[in-house]
Amino acid sequence: MIALKVTIGDVAKKANVSKTTVSRILNENYAHTTAETREKVLMAIKELEYRPNALAKGLKSMRTNVIGIMLSNLKNPFWSTVLEGVEDTCRELGYNLMICNSNENPEMEEEFIKEFQMRQVDGVIINPTCKNPDLYDKLIDQNYPMVIVNRRIQNENAYGVVVDNVKGAYIAVNHLLKYGRKRVAVSLFKNPFVSTWKERLEGYKKAFLANGFTEADYIIMELEEGKDQKEYIKRFLRKHPDIDAIFSTNTMVTLEVIGAIKDMNLKIPEQIAIVSYDETIWSKYLDPPLTTIRQPGYQMGQRAAQSLIDLFQSKSKPLPATVVLEPELIVRISCGAIPKT
Amino acid sequence: MIALKVTIGDVAKKANVSKTTVSRILNENYAHTTAETREKVLMAIKELEYRPNALAKGLKSMRTNVIGIMLSNLKNPFWSTVLEGVEDTCRELGYNLMICNSNENPEMEEEFIKEFQMRQVDGVIINPTCKNPDLYDKLIDQNYPMVIVNRRIQNENAYGVVVDNVKGAYIAVNHLLKYGRKRVAVSLFKNPFVSTWKERLEGYKKAFLANGFTEADYIIMELEEGKDQKEYIKRFLRKHPDIDAIFSTNTMVTLEVIGAIKDMNLKIPEQIAIVSYDETIWSKYLDPPLTTIRQPGYQMGQRAAQSLIDLFQSKSKPLPATVVLEPELIVRISCGAIPKT
DNA sequence: ATCAGTTAGTGTATCGGTTTCCAAGAAAAC
DNA sequence: GTTTTCTTGGAAACCGATACACTAACTGAT
Numbered sequence: 025m026i027a028l029k030v031t032i033g034d035v036a037k038k039a040n041v042s043k044t045t046v047s048r049i050l051n052e053n054y055a056h057t058t059a060e061t062r063e064k065v066l067m068a069i070k071e072l073e074y075r076p077n078a079l080a081k082g083l084k085s086m087r088t089n090v091i092g093i094m095l096s097n098l099k100n101p102f103w104s105t106v107l108e109g110v111e112d113t114c115r116e117l118g119y120n121l122m123i124c125n126s127n128e129n130p131e132m133e134e135e136f137i138k139e140f141q142m143r144q145v146d147g148v149i150i151n152p153t154c155k156n157p158d159l160y161d162k163l164i165d166q167n168y169p170m171v172i173v174n175r176r177i178q179n180e181n182a183y184g185v186v187v188d189n190v191k192g193a194y195i196a197v198n199h200l201l202k203y204g205r206k207r208v209a210v211s212l213f214k215n216p217f218v219s220t221w222k223e224r225l226e227g228y229k230k231a232f233l234a235n236g237f238t239e240a241d242y243i244i245m246e247l248e249e250g251k252d253q254k255e256y257i258k259r260f261l262r263k264h265p266d267i268d269a270i271f272s273t274n275t276m277v278t279l280e281v282i283g284a285i286k287d288m289n290l291k292i293p294e295q296i297a298i299v300s301y302d303e304t305i306w307s308k309y310l311d312p313p314l315t316t317i318r319q320p321g322y323q324m325g326q327r328a329a330q331s332l333i334d335l336f337q338s339k340s341k342p343l344p345a346t347v348v349l350e351p352e353l354i355v356r357i358s359c360g361a362i363p364k365t
Numbered sequence: 366m367i368a369l370k371v372t373i374g375d376v377a378k379k380a381n382v383s384k385t386t387v388s389r390i391l392n393e394n395y396a397h398t399t400a401e402t403r404e405k406v407l408m409a410i411k412e413l414e415y416r417p418n419a420l421a422k423g424l425k426s427m428r429t430n431v432i433g434i435m436l437s438n439l440k441n442p443f444w445s446t447v448l449e450g451v452e453d454t455c456r457e458l459g460y461n462l463m464i465c466n467s468n469e470n471p472e473m474e475e476e477f478i479k480e481f482q483m484r485q486v487d488g489v490i491i492n493p494t495c496k497n498p499d500l501y502d503k504l505i506d507q508n509y510p511m512v513i514v515n516r517r518i519q520n521e522n523a524y525g526v527v528v529d530n531v532k533g534a535y536i537a538v539n540h541l542l543k544y545g546r547k548r549v550a551v552s553l554f555k556n557p558f559v560s561t562w563k564e565r566l567e568g569y570k571k572a573f574l575a576n577g578f579t580e581a582d583y584i585i586m587e588l589e590e591g592k593d594q595k596e597y598i599k600r601f602l603r604k605h606p607d608i609d610a611i612f613s614t615n616t617m618v619t620l621e622v623i624g625a626i627k628d629m630n631l632k633i634p635e636q637i638a639i640v641s642y643d644e645t646i647w648s649k650y651l652d653p654p655l656t657t658i659r660q661p662g663y664q665m666g667q668r669a670a671q672s673l674i675d676l677f678q679s680k681s682k683p684l685p686a687t688v689v690l691e692p693e694l695i696v697r698i699s700c701g702a703i704p705k706t
Numbered sequence: 707a708t709c710a711g712t713t714a715g716t717g718t719a720t721c722g723g724t725t726t727c728c729a730a731g732a733a734a735a736c
Numbered sequence: 737g738t739t740t741t742c743t744t745g746g747a748a749a750c751c752g753a754t755a756c757a758c759t760a761a762c763t764g765a766t
Contacts, residue, residue: 031752042716047754056714078484079429080752083420083721090463090484098449101442108439111466120480122431123464125452139461143419143431282650306645309623311652372722383746388724397744421722425751 030072039068050076082144091332092122092140092148094133100275102302102321103151106173109325110149117333119146130155137163147332152177154217171332173324176219176346183335184346185328187319189220192351193227194234196271196299196317199353201235203361205269205297208232209243211257211281212273224273224301243267247277257284261296269297269359275304282310293360303354315359318352371415380409391417423485432673433463433481433489435474441616443643443662444492447514450666451490458674460487471496478504488673493518495558512673514665517560517687524676525687526669528660530561533692534568535575537612537640537658540694542576544702546610546638549573550584552598552622553614565614565642584608588618598625602637610638610700616645623651634701644695656700659693 032050036043041061048057049065057065068074082088093110095103107123114121122145126133130153137159140148147169152160160177163170172184193210200208210228215221225244232241245260247253257280261267272278278300282292290296292312300307303318327347334342355361373391377384382402389397390406398406409415423429434451436444448464455462463486467474471494478500481489488510493501501518504511513525534551541549551569556562566585573582586601588594598621602608613619619641623633631637633653641648644659668688675683696702 029752032754033752043753044717044755045715048715051754058714061714075479075483077424077752079420079424080721081754083418083424083723083752084754086721088420098445098452101445104439104442104445107464108466111439111464115465120484121464123448123452123462124456125449138416142416143461276646279646279650304647305617305620306647306651309620309652310647310650311654313652370722373724374722384723385725385746386744389745392724399744402744418722421751422724423751424722424753425724427751 029077030074032074032076034072035065035068035074038072039065041065086144088144088146089118090120090122090143090145091329092124092136092143092145094124094126094136094140094148094150096126096128096133096151096153098125100302101304102275102319105321106325106328109322109327110329111325113326113329113333117329119329119333126151126153128153134159141168146336147171149173149328149332151175154219169332169335171328171335172346173328174220176223181344182346183331183342183344185324185331185349186219186346187324187349187351189223189351190227190230192301192317192319193224193271193273194231195227195351195353196301196315197228197231198234199315199355199361200269200271200297200299200359201231201237203359205360207241207243207264207266208269208271209245209260209264209267210271210273211245211247211277213277214246214248221273228271245270247280253277253280254284254287257281258288261285261288261290267296269293269299272298272300275300275302278314293358297360298358299353300358307354308356310358312358313356315356316354318354320349320351323349370418371413373415373417376406376409376413376415379413380406382406427485429485429487430459431461431463431484431486432670433465433477433484433486435465435467435477435481435489435491437467437469437474437492437494439466441643442645443616443660446662447666447669450663450668451670452666454667454670454674458670460670460674467492467494469494475500482509487677488512490514490669490673492516495560510673510676512669512676513687514669515561517564522685523687524672524683524685526665526672526690527560527687528665528690528692530564530692531568531571533642533658533660534565534612534614535572536568536692536694537642537656538569538572539575540656540696540702541610541612541638541640541700542572542578544700546701548582548584548605548607549610549612550586550601550605550608551612551614552586552588552618554618555587555589562614569612586611588621594618594621595625595628598622599629602626602629602631608637610634610640613639613641616641616643619655634699638701639699640694641699648695649697651699653699654697656697657695659695661690661692664690 032043032046036046045057046065049062091114097103111121124136126136133153133156149171151174152172154175157178161179164179164181172182174186176186197208212221229242243264247256270281272281285292285296292298299315301317303316307314307316373384373387376387386398387406390403432455438444452462465477467477474494474497490512492515493513495516498519502520505520505522513523515527517527538549553562570583584605588597611622613622626633626637633639640656642658644657648655648657
């Protein structure tokens with residue numbers, strides 16, 4: 025048997041009071057108890073090593089102090105950082121965390137939302153697949169406490185925490201163009217549902233226009249999940265031999281790009297410069313050290329957890345809003361352009 | 366309000382049966398129901414979009430179908446992989462996952478275990494800090510369903526999944542010595558509580574003795590958390606200028622080691638060869654490409670979840686056992702010794 | 707002495723399921 | 737035709753907490 029259970033009734037009996045009294049003391053509601061009674065009860069709790077059953081508590085009180093987080097990808101280290109921010113914040117504020125992974129699969133996403141609801145989590149943080157707009161709308165209409173992270177959804181009443189992806193892409197590509205690159209390609213996983221995809225592409229285009237280029241100068245390399253990326257990239261580079269820089273919107277893609285370039289015996293950054301999304305601890309040790317866009321993942325996690333908990337703790341419901349965090353360009357060798365300091 | 370609740374009573378009323386009958390059908394206990402009744406009830410469930418309340422269910426049935434996982438570090442990508450294995454397996458088998466992070470802090474660890482117990486999780490997977498032996502013993506004595514991952518604890522009755530760390534270190538150092546390195550240092554975070562620390566050090570020593578060296582040849586570089594690692598490594602290297610290889614037991618340390626070596630303008634692998642723990646997607650793109658020990662993290666997660674669930678699903682309790690997975694040496698440039706193929 | 711007001715504490719319904727025990731009718735056995 | 741068994745289904749207790757309605761005791765004012 026698993027640790028035979030001590031219930032609130034046992035404590036009450038031992039301390040010679042009612043369950044109500046014990047419950048009040050447990051919940052630090054001291055309205056109807058003397059210091060003396062409290063002492064007695066706390067003693068009994070300690071002696072019996074009593075731990076309240078969170079299931080029973082949640083059932084009656086309609087609050088579980090659990091929040092759910094649904095990510096779409098566990099592999100990407102960016103999410104570890106976000107998760108860390110969420111976890112730390114939850115712990116500080118007395119919440120536990122239930123985690124699941126939609127794997128970009130909208131059916132999974134829907135299934136897990138139901139799961140979270142059955143488990144009566146107090147709210148959810150979700151990196152949406154963006155493929156279930158009706159689901160998001162329904163949840164928001166129902167006033168289900170939810171914070172959308174990293175990506176945007178098409179609903180004005182959502183609470184969200186994102187990084188400015190237009191800006192992230194813009195500062196990356198702008199840096200390349202300012203330092204003389206003319207044929208800058210963008211590499212991205214084809215995923216037109218996802219807002220980050222659209223925004224980073226938008227930032228890429230914006231940088232071109234801001235630097236006197238035209239639409240004709242865009243070079244867009246769309247990769248498809250599951251294929252041999254490196255082969256595709258090599259073919260693409262051979263077809264466009266004038267490319268002198270690549271802005272990569274995704275860590276995994278970046279590594280494939282670097283692999284392809286090395287296979288083709290091209291020099292980074294002399295022949296092809298690279299700026300890549302997502303700073304990691306490896307970035308500065310790559311060959312060559314990688315210029316990256318850093319996203320404040322830990323902060324994103326913190327803010328998301330904080331906003332969510334505000335949502336059901338504050339009496340006056342906060343207005344729907346999306347917090348926008350700032351990306352940052354970390355300049356290293358791979359972009360071939362280090363500003364003088 | 367959050368989605369107004371449909372209860373089993375509502376379904377019962379709609380289908381003109383008792384709660385008992387609905388409950389039986391929900392739990393696929395068809396002993397007392399005709400196909401006709403089932404049909405009726407399932408219709409009602411669908412129409413009302415009924416979803417059982419997992420809290421109520423768990424309270425009475427003493428089963429939550431939730432398992433807890435406690436890691437000691439979210440940053441290290443090795444754990445993302447493990448987590449992915451656990452998550453996938455849990456989903457397949459119908460379990461949900463509650464996650465927390467002890468951050469190597471034994472008090473946190475104890476706190477979170479209590480938290481998990483209060484929440485009535487069915488069992489836990491834990492990467493122990495190794496600093497709470499009494500806690501582990503107590504849980505095991507109480508028959509608390511628990512699978513220890515990655516590290517070993519001093520208790521014969523534990524269930525565990527680990528990678529062979531003696532072997533991992535052995536094959537790394539053996540490779541260096543076989544290919545002619547004579548002054549091989551090991552770099553590790555000083556953490557004598559943790560079994561992996563001991564085992565990797567043991568493997569290091571074993572490789573020396575197997576290659577005709579003696580204890581006098583050990584060069585042990587112990588780092589302390591929180592200090593400036595790179596500075597310390599540089600001082601160490603200057604003090605031991607004869608070091609011609611480093612076996613690094615930890616990804617983060619490896620990066621510091623590489624940084625230190627580059628700062629000192631030494632060549633990898635010509636002057637100092639490196640073999641490092643934990644293969645990552647970056648390893649082969651580092652400068653130079655890194656020879657690593659790959660640990661099967663995803664498998665570790667799978668096996669752990671599988672074992673844990675076996676523990677409370679199979680009638681005959683499995684015997685305590687620790688599954689040992691095999692590490693693998695991935696040879697690249699940094700060790701300066703690529704076997705001919 | 708009476709009444710109102712306050713304080714400390716209790717009894718019990720309740721949350722939403724599961725489970726045990728029992729009943730009624732049909733089928734089978736004698 | 738009566739008893740036994742099997743099948744289908746329901747009533748009510750229960751899991752372990754919280755919350756509402758209530759009482760008993762005490763204070764103090766009239």
